Amino acid sequence: xxxxxxxxxxxxxxxxxxxxxxxxxxxxxxxxxxxxxxxxxxxxxxxxxxxxxxxxxxxxxxxxxxxxxxxxxxxxxxxxxxxxxxxxxxxxxxxxxxxxxxxxxxxxxxxxxxxxxxxxxxxxxxxxxxxxxxxxxxxx
Numbered sequence: 001x002x003x004x005x006x007x008x009x010x011x012x013x014x015x016x017x018x019x020x021x022x023x024x025x026x027x028x029x030x031x032x033x034x035x036x037x038x039x040x041x042x043x044x045x046x047x048x049x050x051x052x053x054x055x056x057x058x059x060x061x062x063x064x065x066x067x068x069x070x071x072x073x074x075x076x077x078x079x080x081x082x083x084x085x086x087x088x089x090x091x092x093x094x095x096x097x098x099x100x101x102x103x104x105x106x107x108x109x110x111x112x113x114x115x116x117x118x119x120x121x122x123x124x125x126x127x128x129x130x131x132x133x134x135x136x137x138x139x140x
Contacts, residue, residue: 001047001048001049001054001055001077001080001081001082001085002047002048003045003046003047003048003055003085003086003088003089004045004046004048005043005044005045005089005093006043006044006045006046011044011046012044014046014048014053014056015044015045015046015053015056015057015058016035016056017053018046018047018053018054018055018056018072018073018074019034019035019056019070019072020034021074022072022073022074023070023072023129026075027129027131028130029129029130029131030129033129034070034129038058038060039058041060042058042059042060042069043058043059043060043093044056044057044058045057045058045059045086045089045090045093047073047077047082047085047086049077049082054073054074054076054077054082055071055072055073055074055077055082055083055085055086056070056071056072056086057069057070057071057072057086057087057090058070059090059093059094061097061099064099064101065099065101065102065103065137066090066094066097066099066101066102066103067102067103067104068087068090068102068103068104069104069105071083071086071087071104071110073086083113084117087114087117091140094140095140099140100139100140101137101138101139101140102119102137102138102139102140103135103136103137104119104135104136104137105126105128105133105134105135105136106119106121106133106134106135106136107131107132107133108125108132108133108134111134111136114136115136117138118138119136119137119138120136120137120138121134121135121136122134122135122136122137123135
């Protein structure tokens with residue numbers, strides 16, 4: 001499996017395809033909330049298994065910290081290290097941009113995954129798109 005920083009429209013659409021499957025179809029997030037006004041200012045990442053896109057994520061800098069968002073992996077690739085591969089690539093990219101603090105809003109069920117990657121919960125539970133989340137942070 002290979003994680004790439006999106007550099008063309010095909011890769012961007014591959015990332016959106018994975019996000020649509022996971023967030024819109026599986027989790028019933030409204031498309032207008034999933035595909036938002038920040039798409040054009042984010043760095044996008046897509047994970048390929050051969051030529052098939054199986055994971056995605058995005059990153060942007062806000063007020064000096066890196067915001068990690070939209071991390072998702074297709075069901076058939078879960079449990080294979082795919083999510084960790086995406087996170088590692090995003091963290092590598094963040095460092096290259098001079099960012100040392102990362103923040104993400106984790107769905108509560110995903111907190112153990114992010115905790116294994118050294119993210120720490122820094123908020124109470126809140127709802128985003130009808131799904132319970134907590135904010136997590138990490139210094140890299």
